[in-house]
Structure formats: C-alpha cells, structure tokens
Amino acid sequence: MPRTHELIEVKRRLMSPRALQVAKICIAVAVAWSLAPLMPGTAKEFPYYAPLGALLSMQPTLMRSLRSAAQTLAGVLIGIGLAAIVLIVSDPNVWTLAFVVGLGALVGGMKWMGVGGEYVPITALFVLIIGGPEADGYSIGYATQLCLGIVVGLGVNLLILPPLTIGPARERMLGFRRTLSKHLTEIGEAVLERSPPAREDWATHGEMLDAAARNVRTAVQAAEESRKGNPRAWFTRGNLDADYDALVALENVTFHIRNLTEVLAGMVWGKPIPLESPQNLRPVLQEALSAVAGAISAGVDDPRQPQLLDQAAVAVEEILRTMQQEIGAGAASLSPTAAIVIDLQRILVALRPSRQEAPAPAAS
Template sequence: MNALLARLTPRMHRPDRQQVVQSLKAAAAAIIAWALTGWWLTAPMALMAPWAAVALVQGTVYRSVRTATQLIMMITAGTLLAAGAAALTGDTMIAMIIVLPVTVLLGNVAPVGGQGLYAPTTALFVLAYGSYSLPAVGHRLLETVVGAAVGIAVNALVLPPIHSLHVTGLARSLPRDCGRLLRDIGDEVEDYDAQRAEQWHRDARDLSAALSELHVARGRDAESLRLNPGHRLRRRTPPPSTGWDIVWARVANRLLALTLTLWEIASHRRGLPRPPRRSLHRVGSLLSAAAEVCAADETIMEHGADEERCDRRDAALADAREALAVVKDDLRGHGPDVGAALGSLVADCHALLDDLAPDEGGEGVPPARVHQGGSTA
C-alpha cells in the first residue's frame, strides 16, 4: 500500500481555481436536476437528470451545448432500442443479447466522441429496471432533457469558464523555461559530460511539448468565448498574440539543436573532439547572456513593455552579441576537427541570438515587444 501511494502521490496535484469552480458547479447542477425531477416532478427514474447535468458542466459553454446534443442522441437511441427489443421478445436476457452489440457498435461508430458510451449503458438501465413501457420511456427522455438543460444553464450563467489566464500562464512559462535551460548550460558547459548533455536535450524537448500545450490552450480559449453569455462581464486577461508562439517555437528549436550538438560532442557520436575549455567558457558566457534576454522577456510578458525593461533586454542581447564575436575569434588557430565541433556550436548560438533579436524585416513579432494584450510596441 505504501509503495502504491508513493507512485500515485507525484501524479496528484493541487486543483486550481477553475477546477474547483467547475466541480462545485457540476455538483450544484446535479442537485438542482434531482430536485426538479425527483422532488417536484416525482419522476420514476430521476437518476437520469442529475447524471446528465453532471456530464454537461464542461470546460466551455460551447462544449456543454455540443455534448448535450450528442448525449441526448445516444440516450434516446439506447432507450428506444432497448424498449423495442424488450417489447418484441418479452425476455430481458434475449433483449440484452440483441441490443447491447448494436448499441456498443453505434456508440463506437457515431461521431459523438466519448458520449457513445451512453447508448449501451442506457440500454442496460432500461432492461435491468424493466422500465420500457411507453410512459417510462417518455419519462426517461424528459428527465434527460431536464438534466441537460440544467447542466447547460448552470455552466453558462454561473461563472462561465474563460481560459485566457491559462493561455497567459503557458505563454509566460516559455521564456522562463528557455532562460532556465540556457542558464544551466552556461553555468556547466565548461566541464559537462554526456549524461548532463542528454538531460539538457530532454529539457529542450520538453519545451516543444509546452508549445503544443499552448496551442491546445489557445483553441480552448477561443472555444470558451463561443455561446458564452458572460464573457463580456467577466474579467479577461487578453493572451499575447500568436507571434509570441512563433518566436519561442524558433528559440525552442534552436535549443534542441544546440543541446544535440553538445550531446554529440560529449559522447563522441560524430567523432568530434571537445573544444578547448577556454572556448567552452566563452560559449557559457554567451548562453548566460542569452538567458538574461529570456528573463527580460518574462518580465515584459508579466508587467508590460516599458523603456527600462526593453533597455535591459537590449543590453543583455548586446552582451550576448559581444560574447558571440569573441567565440568566433576562437575558430581561428584550431585544427579542422576542433574547428568543426566549435563551429557547430557557434552556428547554433548565432541562430539562437538571431531568433531572440527583434525582427528588422517586419515579419513575426519580436518577443520583447509583445504585450499581454497581444499588441506590439
């Protein structure tokens, strides 16, 4: 038991405010649906209403409406097929043998996502409880519709979910994580080994995963505004423009290439010797300066772009450029193999600084000029 708890504990996390709110709304919707059908309407199968209500307090109002349509379709199909089979056969077991394969197949092939499970489970309820008379079928469908209406109403009218804060948090994490990785490499590159370089490469791959998560979050944020009656009334922090994602996708790709080069040099995969310690020290200084650029971008993302913060970023970028020039001077005077290894690092660092620099050609959005509202300065 202790070993099981030890494995499960790292996977558990403290729920955020949005999760708590949605959980309480789902519970409230179930209680309201039960009160309407079980207490006020005295329906014989009032379970269907709270069941539907809980399922329809989704992450967005639009998703609640879409899921309600799918759920009602599947419950209606399962109810009618089960009632028809029971009426024709007069035997519960035979009706199950006929209906369950059909409803399971229907739930799998119908374009309703996870709601397909409701077709066979509803059929089981109908047959197990023997409630397949015409009035019972009508009550079951009415209870489902009432529960769906309650779930949608609670989700739409009580703190309707908006996901812009999640997008902003993920966008803010990109420069922070890039800066942390650059700082780690800059501090240790002079005496690193293959194992450390492999870990850096894994961390760089995690940046790509964070970008994918941000892309998904942007879709959810856009969806949360659809059919949402309260989005104009609730406080909403506009996320940065998609230009921010493009810039940091480039930086993440450069870090992936840079860490792969360091890993290959340390593990001798390409047969390249390690550059001299002096050259690696200068590469470390360059990457530490690039980390300061990322730190400035994180501050600008959080507090906005003013003159002082932009000057801090420009100064850090200028320091990184000077360090790059010093590293380039080391390319002279080495043999071809050492020159190839150091040249690969210089090329990766040069491309990294180009991606961190403001776009003089007018394409894309430089990271230091992107505000929380997505505008450029």
C-alpha cells in the same frame, strides 16, 4: 507564520478552478433533484435521471458542456430507438439483449458520437430491462428528466462564473519561457567549467522541454475554447492570436535549444558525439548563451525585449569574431561552435516579432 501560510494555501485551493467546478456540480445536481418532482406525467416517476443529466453536462468549458450535452442526448435517443425496434419485433430475452447491446456499442463507437457513444448501449439496455412492458413511459420519463438535468447544468455553468482559462494559459506560457531560459543558462555555465561538471541532467532535458511545449499548447487551446460563448470573455483581453504566435516561436526555440544542447553535451561530456571547442571560445559562448536566455525570458509585452534581443545578437556576433581569430585551430574544432551559432541566430529570429528588424552586424 506557518499558520498564515497554511491559510493562504487552503484559500488558494478553495478558489482554484477545479474547486469552483466541483461547487457548481453540487449546485446543479441539487437544483435538478429539486425540480425533478415538478415534471408532468410519468416523468416524475424517474427523478433520479435529472441529477445524472446535470452531472453529465458539467464540463470545464461552455463549448465542451454544450458538445457533451448534445452528444449525450443523441446517444440516449438512439439507444431508445434501438430498444424500440427490438420491442416491436420481439420480447426482451438473452438474444435480443445481446443483439441490442452489440449494435448499440457498434453505433456508439462512431467518432461523431463522442462522449455520447457509451450511452447508446446503456440506454437500450435500461429501456429493455427496467422499462420492460412499460418501456414507452420509462423512455419518455428517462429522456425528459435527463433533458431537465442537462438544461440545469448548462444554466449553472453559464450563470455562475463560466470557466475562462486565458490567465492560467498565459501563466503556463510564462513558466515555459522561464524553463527554457533556465536550461540555456545552465548549459552556458557548464561550458566554462574546466573539468566535466558534477551535474549532467541538463544534457537529458530534451524530452522534458518537448513535453512542456505540448502542455503549453494544450493550455492555450483550452483557453481558446473557454472563450467561445463565454460572457466573461467580453471583459477580458481575450484575443489569443498573439499567444499562439508566441507559442509557435517558443516551439521553434525549443527545437533549436535541443540541437545546441546535443552539440554542447558533446563538447562538455563527449557524448552522444565527441566534439571539440577551443578554450578561447568558451567565455564568449557562455556570454551569448546567457544573453539569449535573457531574451527568451522576456515576453512580447516586456518593454525590455527589443533591447535584450539586440544585446543577444551582439553577443552571438562576438562568437563569430572570436572564431575568426581562432581560424588556425582547424575546422574540426570550429564546426561545433558554428553549429551552435546558427541555432542561436535562429532562436533570435524566432523570438523577434516580424515588425522588428535584426540589428546589422557590426563591422569587423
């Protein structure tokens, strides 16, 4: 059994997007190096720049590859142009080298240059030092071989399983739902404990939830970018509008969970603000937290979601009915629970698709 588990893990790693990208880089570099000697004229004297171009054009998505290739080529051409200006005015020396590198770094620092900015001073330096008296031939060979490598890299990235990250983004979204649901369940369990619970970590998970939300947004944005110009997207449910809507909903849910977590931490631990809550409210509060956690874990495509949302809404209404019975406890005791109820209601509003209407409150 351990051996089987190890084989499965090795297979998973070999089939991962990163492993596939590495394999494609190796193929692109090999093809570019094989084609480089076939280039005409002086370009064949500089075959080592073709693999470099292939390497520079291999990015995680097709659009990023195109953008990187265009920016790199622009940086190279600008660098060649700066070196040409220096050679027209003077021979290479310590002052002209320093000047062209400084000017190239200044131009390359412009925002629109992107990743190609760093190649402006590098190319200018190469042309002046390596090209020297044969700068014309070197520049043509350098640019030609680099273009060959870029074309090869783009072709390999397009033809061999172009990266499409919609599936991983949706998996990360599902994992985020489970994280929020688990967090809400844990704090619900802490509410019922008579003495302060042994575990306090749930009270400090706010930053972790925010970081998880940012990671999911990054994954969804990367998935949207991976669709553009990708033929694999034609055969995949590639419209991410619903995923963006779900992400915005979960970000709102995260905000409200952080709010009610602080309130519950004050009720259970007395920090950051000491708060009170009648003991009779705690069972219904725990049931509502558990019900809302179940609604969070169900995605939009889950057929159980409408029922779970309705059940959660009923559980939250039960808190309000119990609060009416505890009206004699005073505002100081009931206010924290009222704040939690508002956050729970807002969570349910964020989770409920716009086409659904919330169930009417039960008559008291």
